[in-house]
Amino acid sequence: MRYRIALSSALVVLLLGLVGSVSGPGWDPTPMTRTIEVETSDTAVGPPSAAADADAVGTYEVVESVVTVPLAGAEVEARIMEPLDAPGERPGVVFVHGAGTGRYDRAFVAQAEALASAGVVTMVPNKRLDTYSTRDRSYVTMANDYLRSVELLRDLPGVDPARVGVYGESEGAWVVPVMAADNDAVAFVVLVAAPVVPPRQQAAFAVDSYLRATGVPEDLLRAIPRMVGMDFPGGGFAYAEFDVQPFQQRMRQPVLLVYGTGDAAMPTVQGALQVIDDLQVARNDDWTVRYYAGADHGIKVDRRLVPAFARDLATWIQGLPATAGAAPRIAGDEPYQRYVAEPVDRPRWYAEGDLLVAGVVGALLAVVLGPVLWAVRRLRGTRERMLADGVRAPLVMVSAGAVTTLVALAAYLLVVANMAQNYRTNAWVVQGGWLGVRMAGVATVVAGVVLVFRVLDGRRRGAVPAARTAAGEWALAGAVGGSTMLLLLGAYFGVFPTLG
Known part of the structure; x- marks a missing residue:
């Protein structure tokens, strides 16, 4: 018996x-075979004269103010940080949030303050939440909302309207190309931890990277497309198929692309190569790529913003247009990407x-x-x-x-x-x-x-x-x-x- x-x-x-x-479906991601050539480990932007001509981080005392940004059918508050007694009209940056609620008192605080102390006027608006939820959101709608902040910052006294750009991190790097495509009002673009591929592909890539790093058994990995690839219960999530490439292919502004090599969630090699390829479609050769050793999603190490990143960001913005395509084009730590972020099979x-x-x-x-x-x-x-x-x-x-x-x-x-x-x-x-x-x-x-x-x-x-x-x-x-x-x-x- x-x-x-x-x-x-x-x-x-x-x-x-x-x-x-x-x-089904199975899970057999394609190994990443394309590589990107890092020219030097020194992330400094352009020739030594570029840094010498730029105001260094900490040069100015920073003053803060809160303004109201009118949107279509709503309004949000935004924090402005300005360099006190900085001469002439200054460049400006509007920060675009990643996933989540996105409040100005919690997000981009270190980045905005560092730039302001170097002579760049920064603006961090609260994220509009009445049109943003886990199930439903539109990156085009979000782009239109954030462009209202760009308009406001361009009209601010002491700001050079021809030198106002946008900074997008993570999910914000899907929004910023929509803002910048065919839009002369956006003077430059900073993309930090840019996913590049549609959200569903990015989610599968991130889950795979996280699980492999954790050491899960191989049999469990086949659950990735079965969970990420399905239509979610109750519908919605149409934004999971959003393709940012057509907008990246219409960006003609100088672009600074930044990744941390400690960020397992992002396709750090594929992302840079894809953005460069897309800018070539736009006949745009004004791009710069930087990798920061061990930095996470927000270019932080041990929860502190990497000082070299703040320095390089300030130098690049203030040095434009000279720094737009200055050597070294690709610099910093050597990135590694094991698999390609690619379309996910459906259950x-x-x-x-x-x-x-x-x-x-x-x-x-x-x-x-x-x-x-x-x-x-x-x-x-x-x-x-x-x-x-x-x-x-x-x-x-x-x-x-x-x-x-x-x-x-x-x-x-x-x-x-x-x-x-x-x-x-x-x-x-x-x-x-x-x-x-x-x-x-x-x-x-x-x-x-x-x-x-x-x-x-x-x-x-x-x-x-x-x-x-x-x-x-x-x-x-x-x-x-x-x-x-x-x-x-x-x-x-x-x-x-x-x-x-």
């Missing part, structure tokens, strides 16, 4: 692994968002049907058992095991995601946790096999039926059907091992 259970359980586990493997129809959620909810409702029927019968005073003695225990185990496997999988993914985003590794958590999830899945399969054999053996012996009542039949069918669905879901996300 034990041999039969062990062999059957092994076969079912392998079958589930096979089902998960072939249910098949049965694994799209709404159906996936409906399947999980339906499976959970089916599993809890038995306990609900038992509770109702007890409240009515019915003491008759719904199930045969030999069936009840494995049925409870398979139901509880299936739910436990699903919960453990979700918890494991959340913990690993948190570790990955914070660049932390822990083999006990990553490998041990995954082993625990798989053991829960295998134990559930064993309980299911025991249940099936007991039902079949009972029928062969003509013993008491597995379900003694109609309620028992519903409970048995619900538990078996719901648990099977949950196990298939676990298989889809790699819980069960494959032979390959």
Whole structure:
């Protein structure tokens, strides 16, 4: 009997692994083969005279003020930082936020203050949130809103309207090219941690990089396109397909492109190459690329803005147009990108968002049907058992095991995601946790096999039926059907091992 259970359980586990493997899509990212040639490790912009002619960071005392920016149907506040007693009309920069709420008192504080102390007037508006949500946002609409800030800054006394540019970081680097395309009002562009590819591709690339850095098992990586590539439950997320390239190909302003080599979320090599290629379409040769060693998404190390970045940014802005294409064009730390950020395969129809959620909810409702029927019968005073003695225990185990496997999988993914985003590794958590999830899945399969054999053996012996009542039949069918669905879901996300 034990041999039969062990062999059957092994076969079912392998079958589930096979089902998960072939249910698609797979994940096999293309290795990054193009390279970018860094000319020097010194990030200083242009010849030594460029830095000598520019006001250094810390030259001026900074004064702050808050203004109101009128938008279409709304208004936002913005903080202006100005260099006190700086002579003549000064260049200006409008900062465009990355993902999130984007308040001026929290975002770009160090960058804006450093530039202002070097003689550049900076403006950080609050992000407009009534048209921005996790499910819905428009980068074109956001660009039009931020252009209102550009207009206001250009009209500010002491600002040279012909020298006002925009600075976009992360998600903001999808917005800034829309602002700059065919727009002479934008004098220059600074792109920091630019994703370059559409958001869905960027998300898959970032998740892959984070998970690999954390050391997750290879089988778990196939979940990336199955989660990132699907239509999300409830619709929305149309912006996930936004393509910034047509706008980059219409930028004719000088462009400074900046990455930190400690930023695993961005395609640091591919991004620079793509922007350079796109600017060539616009016949724009005014570009500069800088890589800062160990810097993160915001060009910070240990949460502090890299001093060389603040220096180089100020020098580049104040030195325009001379610094627009000055050597060295590409400088700093040597970047490394393992895989290409590329289009993500879509799941098949049965694994799209709404159906996936409906399947999980339906499976959970089916599993809890038995306990609900038992509770109702007890409240009515019915003491008759719904199930045969030999069936009840494995049925409870398979139901509880299936739910436990699903919960453990979700918890494991959340913990690993948190570790990955914070660049932390822990083999006990990553490998041990995954082993625990798989053991829960295998134990559930064993309980299911025991249940099936007991039902079949009972029928062969003509013993008491597995379900003694109609309620028992519903409970048995619900538990078996719901648990099977949950196990298939676990298989889809790699819980069960494959032979390959």
